[in-house]
Amino acid sequence: MSVFTRSDRHRVAVFVRHGVLPIEAGIVHRLFGRVRGADGRPLYEVATCALEPGVIGTDSDSDLTLNVRHGPEALAEADTVVLPAAEEDYGERPHDPIDPALAAALTRVGERTRIASVCSGAFVLAAVGLLDGCRVTTHWMSAGYFRAMYPHIDLDPDVLYTDNGRVLTSAGVASGIDLCLHMIRTDHGAATANQVARNTVVPPHRDGGQAQYIKLPVPAPERSATARxxxxxxxxxxxxxxxxxxxxxxxxxxxxxxxxxxxxxGMSPGQWLTQRKLDLARQLLEGSDLPVDRIADRAGFGTGASLRQHMQAGLGVSPSAYRRTFRGTANAESAEP
Structure with a gap:
């Protein structure tokens, strides 16, 4: 019997382990579960799974447990798999081998299935070879352990999340929100992701390259030296x-x-300005029929060539390709001179 009930929706499996951080599992359900199409239809179906169905202890298991209905068979059916952190990732013996049952379960994940880790979930993906050749991140406090265990993997402990196409990784708890919104934005565009963010009352976009840890506390807007x-x-x-x-x-x-x-x-003024310009350009590509040159001017890039260059560098797509993906307009090519 299938774990997922709807074949017309993108299927997301949240793979939890004993000692899971409940907030990280909940983030995935909350954000993907809020995505709706223009007709109000849910676009994702989310299911939680574990090595064995039943009660799963959390990092506060004396007070809170999860009752998981599905086993690892969900991994084979999923279009996206998300692996939250677990308390065992922070052990004092970081060189202990991965549980063979856990490694075997992950072999069920399809070769084209998108797979993402939150926080120290990256340790598990690294242990089974899924992060080889990727640029990855994890919580900055675990960076030393990660480097000791996987010196061959390109670790960047200073960013919120990384996207290698099929494989994505994120830092601590809050960056799991950023990663989920990034995946929703990739699937359905900025407008849809922004609506989910508004419904959940979280910032709509923090760039993956933003620093994990800002040494000075972020001041309240009215006391910020640069807010105006x-x-x-x-x-x-x-x-x-x-x-x-x-x-x-x-x-x-x-x-x-x-x-x-x-x-x-956590970023330079130049990086911040470029990100804001790209955000506006994406919104205009999705929500207007303006030619690319007009969008480039309104977004502050000046010329269509500059916008194309920045979108290719930052997103890996041209403006016309982005518009086709997120609007499905037949005349997307004609809108770009």
Whole structure:
């Protein structure tokens, strides 16, 4: 009997283990479960599975357990598999071999199935060879263990998530939200992901390259040293705001503004501006029939060639290909000069 009841929906399996962090499993259900098409129809079906169905202890299992209905057969049926962290990932003997039953279960995952880890779930994917040749991340506190165990894998402990196509990884708990929204955005576009984020009351987009850990606390907006400049730039992307103009709005030198900006956002002003421009361009490609040159101008890229270059570098697609994917318009090619 099939684990999933609907063949017309993208099937997501959340593979949990004893000691699972409940919030990480819940994130997947909450976000994917909120995605609706234009007709209100759910676009994903989510099922939780484990090595054996039944009660699964969490990292607070004296107080909270999960009653999991499905076994590893769900992995073979899924279009996307998400592996949350478990308490065992943080053991004092990080070189212990992976449980053979766990390794065997993961062989059920199809070769074309998308698979993603949250936090230290990356250790399991690495142990079975799924991260070989990939750029990956995990929680920054586990980076030393990961490097000791898998020195051949390209680990970047400073980013929120990585996307290698089929295989994705994310850092700590909150970055699991970012990763799920990223997958939804990849599947159905920015407008759909933004609506899910609004419904869940979380930020709609944090770029995967954003720093995991900002050394100084992020200040409240009213006390932020760069908030006014960011708000102004966001509203005036068509004017192609620059670093000097933003610093002037906060009455700071460029050097001081750049330092404070990175402390508050975890990225440079240039990186932040490029991301905001790409966000606006994607929204206009999805929600308007404007030609690419007009979109490039409104988003602050200046020319269609510049927009194409940035989209290819940041997203791996051209504006016309992005529009075709997320709008399905027959005249997408004609909209791009």
């Amino acid at each position: 400049a960011r708000a102004w730039a966001q509203e005036n992307l068509h004017l192609q705001p620059g670093l000097a103009e933003m610093a002037e709005r906060e009455a700071m030198s460029v050097r001081t503004f750049t330092r404070r900006f990175r402390e508050e956002t």
